[in-house]
Ligand SMILES: O=C(CO)[C@@H](O)[C@H](O)[C@H](O)[C@H](O)COP(=O)(O)O
């Protein structure tokens with residue numbers, strides 16, 4: 001058991017080191033886009049399943065409340081939270097449309113959509129990303145190495161690991177870094 005713990009931690013460290021060694025420019029570019037979007041009155045829409053749904057809610061909370069700086073609340077909505085909306089769409093239409101119909105209702109061309117899928121192939125995430133793109137939103141994809149999400153995304157963060165949990169651990173670190181950078185870009189004078 002202790003060996004398993006050690007191997008898991010080693011794998012987590014290596015996966016993060018490998019990813020962040022090659023993605024600094026993209027992260028900075030994405031943070032700048034988030035800061036510009038929020039500064040111009042746009043908002044963030046986030047969607048994903050399971051652990052990635054939790055990541056969406058976690059990241060949205062950092063923006064709406066605060067991250068590491070005392071500053072005004074920033075608009076970010078996790079499309080994973082409203083059980084009435086999700087169950088009615090899932091029941092009347094399909095699970096595939098639970099996020100895309102919310103993007104249709106709430107998305108504006110000056111907003112950003114952040115889709116999170118470790119396989120990169122969850123149908124509801126792909127559909128929402130495609131609808132967001134059609135509506136003119138900037139689409140950011142957090143995924144694993146494979147899948148369709150990266151092809152749809154304007155900015156794609158692809159984590160090269162076969163293990164869902166390791167990919168998710170990189171995703172939440174990306175979310176924290178983006179929030180940290182965007183906060184500094186928007187409020188550095190405070
Ligand atoms: O958290 C985990 C696994 O670590 C699970 O809940 C996982 O998120 C779910 O199986 C998701 O449905 C996987 O979907 P996706 O990441 O492939 O889009």
Ligand SMILES: [Zn+2]
Nearest residue numbers: 051164165168
């Ligand atoms: Zn998990």
